[in-house]
Amino acid sequence: MPVCDGVQHDLFFFWSYGKRTVEYCHSGTRSNYLVGLVFFLIPFLLAQFMSNRGAMLIFYPIAIAACHKLSGDPRGLILLIESGTLAAFMTPMPTAAVPYMMSYGGYTQKDLLRGGWLFAVLCCLISVFWIMTIMPVIINPSVQASAAGIPIWETSATPVLSDW
Numbered sequence: 001m002p003v004c005d006g007v008q009h010d011l012f013f014f015w016s017y018g019k020r021t022v023e024y025c026h027s028g029t030r031s032n033y034l035v036g037l038v039f040f041l042i043p044f045l046l047a048q049f050m051s052n053r054g055a056m057l058i059f060y061p062i063a064i065a066a067c068h069k070l071s072g073d074p075r076g077l078i079l080l081i082e083s084g085t086l087a088a089f090m091t092p093m094p095t096a097a098v099p100y101m102m103s104y105g106g107y108t109q110k111d112l113l114r115g116g117w118l119f120a121v122l123c124c125l126i127s128v129f130w131i132m133t134i135m136p137v138i139i140n141p142s143v144q145a146s147a148a149g150i151p152i153w154e155t156s157a158t159p160v161l162s163d164w
Contacts, residue, residue, distance in 0.1 A: 032076075032132040032136040032137050032138055033128060033129070033132050035066070035070075035077070035132075035137050035138075036076065036077065036080050036128045036131060036132040036137070037124075037128050039059070039063055039066075039077045039080045039081055039084070040080045040081075040083060040084040040124055040127060040128050041084065041124065042059070042084075043055050043056070043058075043059045043081045043084040043085045044084035044085065044087060044088050044120070044124070045088075046058070046085075047084065047085040047088035047094045048088050048090060048091045048093065048094065049091065049093055050093060050094070051093070051094060052085040052086055052088055052094040052095060053085075055085045055088075055094075056081055056082060056085045059081045059085075060078060060081065063077035063078055063081055064078075066137075067137060070137060070138060072136075072137035072138050073135065073136070073137060074137075075135050076131050076132055076134070076135030076136060076137055077137060079127075079131050079135065080127060080128065080131055080132075083123065083127040083131070084124075084127070087119070087120060087123040087124075087127075088120075089112070089116060090112050090113050090116040090117070090120060091109065091112065092109075092112070098112070
């Protein structure tokens, strides 16, 4: 019985987190960089304490739901989720290779944190800036407001894949 309660608690936590994130993104923010930063940092921090692939799979539906609410394009957020979870190697939990290298090289958790913080900050800044510049979630807020419920990728103001 405790395992079932734990699973229900975890599912409720992720459902409520996703709901709050979607409500926040829909509450009037129009900054692609702010939305991108949220979808980089939260998976990055969560992936420090669990498998990075598992964290990726948790946040894909949340990003798609947020983009659906914003009538935006989810490709940039999915790339940021992948970048954030795959850059998480400051603890031994995200990837199986890190504990092997820690034991073989005699590294400690302090060594991982000391060697990884600069890369984590640079990866966050560069990824959020580059991905949200190239693949923004909200392409044109004025078109979105005039679309009256039509998703932004179905309007004529959106560049099609052949334009890239």
